[in-house]
Amino acid sequence: MTKYLFALDLDGTILDRHKNISRFTKKYFRKLQEKGHIVVIATGRPYRAAKRYYEELNLETPLICYNGAFVYAPKDATFPNLVSLFKKDLVFQVLKTLTGLYSNVLLETNEEIFFDHEDHDLSPFFWKEDMKVYQGNVFETLFVDPMTVILRVDKEAMPLIQERLLQYPELEARAWAFLPFCEISYRQVSKSSGIRLVAQHYDVASCHIVAAGDSDNDLLMVEDAAIGIAMKNAIIELKAIADYVTVHDNNHNGLPRLIKKLLRKKIINEA
Secondary structure (H helix, E strand, C coil): CCCCEEEECCECCCECCCCCCCHHHHHHHHHHHHCCCEEEEECCCCHHHHHHHHHHCCCCCCEEEHHHCEEECCCCCCCCCEECCCCHHHHHHHHHHCCCCCCEEEEECCCEEEECCCCCCCHHHCCCCCCEEEECCHHHHCCCCCCEEEEECCHHHHHHHHHHHHHCCCEEEEECCCCCEEEEEECCCCHHHHHHHHHHHCCCCHHHEEEEECCHHHHHHHHHCCEEEECCCCCHHHHHHCCEECCCCHHHCHHHHHHHHHHHCCCCCCC
C-alpha cells in the first residue's frame, strides 16, 4: 500500500462550529491510520489547545502547532522536535518599528502569556489554563523568547506594517482573515515547513501529501501539497489555489466525505 500523509487544520476544517470533532470524522481518520497512513494536525493553536483533539483522534504523530513554530511529538522519542523562537530583543525592535500601528500585543511560550491589556477579541485565543499570565507593558514584562507575536491592528494599517517590516527580511506579517489582528512570523516557518519535517521523518514522498484547511494560514500548505483541499467554508483566496473544494462545510463532515470520494476514484491512489 502507498502511504499518504494527511495534514489537517483544526478550526474551520475538522472542528465544527462548537469546536468539536464529529463522531464520523473521528472514526474516518482513525481508520486511515489503521490502514497505515500518517495523519497530522497542523494548527495555529498552541499545543495545550490542540492536545484534546490529538487524543480524540488517537494520534501518535507529531503535532504542528503555532503555524509551524512548534512541532512536537509527545509519543515519538525519535522525532526531532522543533521550537522556533523570536529573540526578545528582536521583538522589542519590531514593536518599536511598528509604533503607532498596533493597539495591543500578545506574546506566548508554552508556559507564559504576555499582553499589554485585556482584549475581549483576543481572549478566546489565550487558553490561559495552567499558564503564567503577565499583563502590562510587554517592554517591561517580557523576559523570555516567545514563539508567537500577535498584534491588534486596523486592516488599513497592513500595507504600512509590511513596508516597515522590509528592514527585517527574515520576517513577514500575516493579517487574520476574520479578526483585526496580524501575526509576525519567520518566512521560513509555516505549517508547510512543519509538514515537510514530518513527511521526511516518516519517509512520505512529497507527491503523497494531502493538506486541508480553511483560512489564510493554510494557504502555503494547501498550495505546496500534492493534493490541496479547501473547505466549502474557506476564504476565497484558499479556494482559488486548492486542487479540490469540499462540497460540504466543516459542520457537515466536509473533509472526510471528500477524501473518501478521492480514494474511491483513486485520485488518492493507495495501490
